[in-house]
Amino acid sequence: xxxxxxxxxxxxxxxxxxxxxxxxxxxxxxxxxxxxxxxxxxxxxxxxxxxxxxxxxxxxxxxxxxxxxxxxxxxxxxxxxxxxxxxxxxxxxxxxxxxxxxxxxxxxxxxxxxxxxxxxxxxxxxxxxxxxxxxxxxxxxxxxxxxxxxxxxxxxxxxxxxxxxxxxxxxxxxxxxxxxxxxxxxxxxxxxxxxxxxxxxxxxxxxxxxxxxxxxxxxxxxxxxxxxxxxxxxxxxxxxxxxxxxxxxxxxxxxxxxxxxxxxxxxxxxxxxxxxxxxxxxxxxxxxxxxxxxxxxxxxxxxxxxxxxxxxxxxxxxxxxxxxxxxxxxxxxxxxxxxxxxxxxxxxxxxxxxxxxxxxxxxxxxxxxxxxxxxxxxxxxxxxxxxxxxxxxxxxxxxxxxxxxxxxxxxxxxxxxxxxxxxxxxxxxxxxxxxxxxxxxxxxxxxxxxxxxxxxxxxxxxxxxxxxxxxxxxxxxxxxxxxxxxxxxxxxxxxxxxxxxxxxxxxxxxxxxxxxxxxxxxxxxxxxxxxxxxxxxxxxxxxxxxxxxxxxxxxxxxxxxxxxxxxxxxxxxxxxxxxxxxxxxxxxxxxxxxxxxxxxxxxxxxxxxxxxxxxxxxxxxxxxxxxxxxxxxxxxxxxxxxxxxxxxxxxx
Ligand code: GLC
Numbered sequence: 001x002x003x004x005x006x007x008x009x010x011x012x013x014x015x016x017x018x019x020x021x022x023x024x025x026x027x028x029x030x031x032x033x034x035x036x037x038x039x040x041x042x043x044x045x046x047x048x049x050x051x052x053x054x055x056x057x058x059x060x061x062x063x064x065x066x067x068x069x070x071x072x073x074x075x076x077x078x079x080x081x082x083x084x085x086x087x088x089x090x091x092x093x094x095x096x097x098x099x100x101x102x103x104x105x106x107x108x109x110x111x112x113x114x115x116x117x118x119x120x121x122x123x124x125x126x127x128x129x130x131x132x133x134x135x136x137x138x139x140x141x142x143x144x145x146x147x148x149x150x151x152x153x154x155x156x157x158x159x160x161x162x163x164x165x166x167x168x169x170x171x172x173x174x175x176x177x178x179x180x181x182x183x184x185x186x187x188x189x190x191x192x193x194x195x196x197x198x199x200x201x202x203x204x205x206x207x208x209x210x211x212x213x214x215x216x217x218x219x220x221x222x223x224x225x226x227x228x229x230x231x232x233x234x235x236x237x238x239x240x241x242x243x244x245x246x247x248x249x250x251x252x253x254x255x256x257x258x259x260x261x262x263x264x265x266x267x268x269x270x271x272x273x274x275x276x277x278x279x280x281x282x283x284x285x286x287x288x289x290x291x292x293x294x295x296x297x298x299x300x301x302x303x304x305x306x307x308x309x310x311x312x313x314x315x316x317x318x319x320x321x322x323x324x325x326x327x328x329x330x331x332x333x334x335x336x337x338x339x340x341x342x343x344x345x346x347x348x349x350x351x352x353x354x355x356x357x358x359x360x361x362x363x364x365x366x367x368x369x370x371x372x373x374x375x376x377x378x379x380x381x382x383x384x385x386x387x388x389x390x391x392x393x394x395x396x397x398x399x400x401x402x403x404x405x406x407x408x409x410x411x412x413x414x415x416x417x418x419x420x421x422x423x424x425x426x427x428x429x430x431x432x433x434x435x436x437x438x439x440x441x442x443x444x445x446x447x448x449x450x451x452x453x454x455x456x457x458x459x460x461x462x463x464x465x466x467x468x469x470x471x472x473x474x475x476x477x478x479x480x481x482x483x484x485x486x487x488x489x490x491x492x493x494x495x496x497x498x499x500x501x502x503x504x505x506x507x508x509x510x511x512x513x514x515x516x517x518x519x520x521x522x523x524x525x526x527x528x529x530x531x532x533x534x535x536x537x538x539x540x541x542x543x544x545x546x547x548x549x550x551x552x553x554x555x556x557x558x559x560x561x562x563x564x565x566x567x568x569x570x571x572x573x574x575x576x577x578x579x580x581x582x583x584x585x586x587x588x589x590x591x592x593x594x595x596x597x598x599x600x601x602x603x604x605x606x607x608x609x610x611x612x613x614x615x616x617x618x619x620x621x622x623x624x625x626x627x628x629x630x631x632x633x634x635x636x637x638x639x640x641x642x643x644x645x646x647x648x649x650x651x652x
Contacts, residue, residue, distance in 0.1 A: 009058060016059065040061070046305060047306065068317045080318060083320035091385070091564045097125075098128070100496075101142075102129050104525055109156050109162055122549060123553030125175065131143030133179075135153060138513075141249050145185075149269045162277075176280070183248075187237075187251045187253055206253045208244045215234040221296055223298075225247055228517065230248065230250050280324055283307070286348070287299050289303040289307070298329060311339075324389060329354070330401060331402070337351045338351060345385055358400050359376065366599075367600045367601065368576040376581075388490065390493050397519070397520055399449045422449075433463065433475070435452060460475035460479075474642070480643075485579070487552055487556045497525070501532050561592060567583060568583055578606055580606065582594050592649070593647050595646070627646065
């Protein structure tokens with residue numbers, strides 16, 4: 001959009017920049033800047049317009065973008081142009097992701113290259129390597145307490161290894177996802193050190209206070225994220241002699257985004273990693289970016305403005321790079337991280353589907369789909385050109401972030417029901433085989449979350465210990481059942497490393513002084529490659545899981561209706577153990593697929609007349625695309641095996 005004030009400011013800025021960048025070919029940069037500048041200027045002035053240094057900061061913002069564009073390597077610029085043309089590229093069903101800790105998976109960044117073949121064997125072509133940036137050993141929060149945003153943790157490798165890996169992945173048509181920890185730095189970061197040493201400029205990079213007045217005001221409405229290990233939201237720094245806001249661990253200092261210098265620094269970090277060849281950047285803890293007295297300091301309007309501004313600026317320099325929003329918040333809030341009042345995504349193109357994740361765990365515990373169906377019915381439809389990251393496990397704990405009203409609509413009392421789920425997964429009932437470990441128990445609110453590997457949570461650890469083959473099969477069945485949903489629901493499935501071979505809880509963290517209090521380490525494994533080799537030995541658990549997942553991924557790739565164009569229709573069915581939806585192809589109506597999943601340990605049936613047109617087409621004309629054969633249908637009633645599922649389609 002053309003608007004005079006912003007346009008003349010842009011002209012002034014570009015004139016001043018001219019000398020420095022006149023030698024460069026900046027055609028694409030100018031076109032994109034021209035297209036986005038009105039939005040950039042409006043957002044920047046909405047956030048920082050009242051400051052006397054506004055114009056100076058605006059100049060720095062444009063300079064930062066121009067420099068990053070100049071540094072962007074030619075192959076990446078080419079990819080930008082290709083992706084601008086094929087703008088729906090990431091909605092295709094061919095993308096299947098895995099999140100992994102490089103240290104636990106391959107040992108180092110350079111060793112990752114030889115493990116790419118393993119991922120490709122499974123069918124994974126998008127890899128989220130958990131944060132790799134330098135952190136102080138022992139005070140690292142699993143990589144999320146960064147002391148240098150531009151250096152790789154020396155224990156994992158060097159920047160050159162990262163660049164080589166990115167190039168190698170590009171050749172294999174694999175996507176690289178890296179983290180940018182936007183919300184905070186480690187207290188060992190240079191900015192924090194300088195703040196500590198008394199530099200006012202850097203104290204303004206954080207929220208620091210001489211006394212408890214402001215912290216106490218904030219505390220009245222701010223919840224605690226790590227109540228057990230790091231209670232409260234402020235930490236006294238004896239050297240600085242000030243309180244500093246530390247929402248997560250006491251060594252993670254929250255950045256102050258009401259200071260434009262912080263925004264510009266962090267934009268520079270985002271563009272730096274885009275320029276290292278990351279296809280996707282996972283923006284950590286985005287719900288927390290703006291702090292306001294009297295609020296929970298989560299999901300504030302300004303946090304969204306910051307993300308929109310980040311996206312608009314990034315589109316000028318690296319339009320091919322996508323953002324993932326890591327906002328593990330209530331369903332109505334998550335959806336806003338795609339951008340509000342927009343048609344296509346204007347904040348993050350991808351968001352963690354924490355709602356689906358929590359609901360799936362509910363269905364596993366209760367063996368019924370009442371809350372799952374209710375929760376998905378209430379999930380707002382997302383924007384076009386935006387997609388979910390569907391997952392069951394990740395490196396974090398499982399929070400039961402579903403909506404209280406939905407719990408009530410499903411016929412339960414919210415408090416009792418949540419307590420039931422926690423007790424179930426921490427193995428407090430006779431009939432529960434789950435081996436979860438509590439996380440983040442809050443004495444005051446009674447709130448709790450769960451850690452544990454997927455395999456241990458669905459009873460594999462228990463079953464192996466007891467030598468119970470039937471229970472082993474049930475656990476394998478549930479792992480596959482959950483992945484069937486990730487792969488067919490619509491969005492990018494994100495597997496978690498180790499789940500493909502049934503990795504159990506690893507309790508060794510309890511012996512590490514600095515990890516002992518954080519049960520999330522129970523599910524951040526070191527891959528045992530001898531066990532992984534068993535994936536080729538028929539009859540082993542590793543074989544059963546790996547082979548089945550590989551097959552499922554291969555079949556998904558062939559089903560166009562599994563691409564994500566908001567083309568899913570939930571089908572409410574009477575049988576409370578079944579979860580059913582239809583995925584349709586936008587152009588070819590005949591290519592519809594009916595996905596039916598059974599969360600019970602016994603076979604369950606579905607009268608196909610309940611599923612609309614499927615009732616008429618049923619007689620002998622349906623095929624289960626996943627099984628590659630006709631499903632069990634007796635008199636128009638579909639029978640789904642225990643923890644089984646089918647992907648039904650009309651036979652051609
Ligand atoms: C994100 C990460 C989590 C980390 C937190 C603080 O939620 O996923 O592991 O503890 O941010 O950085």
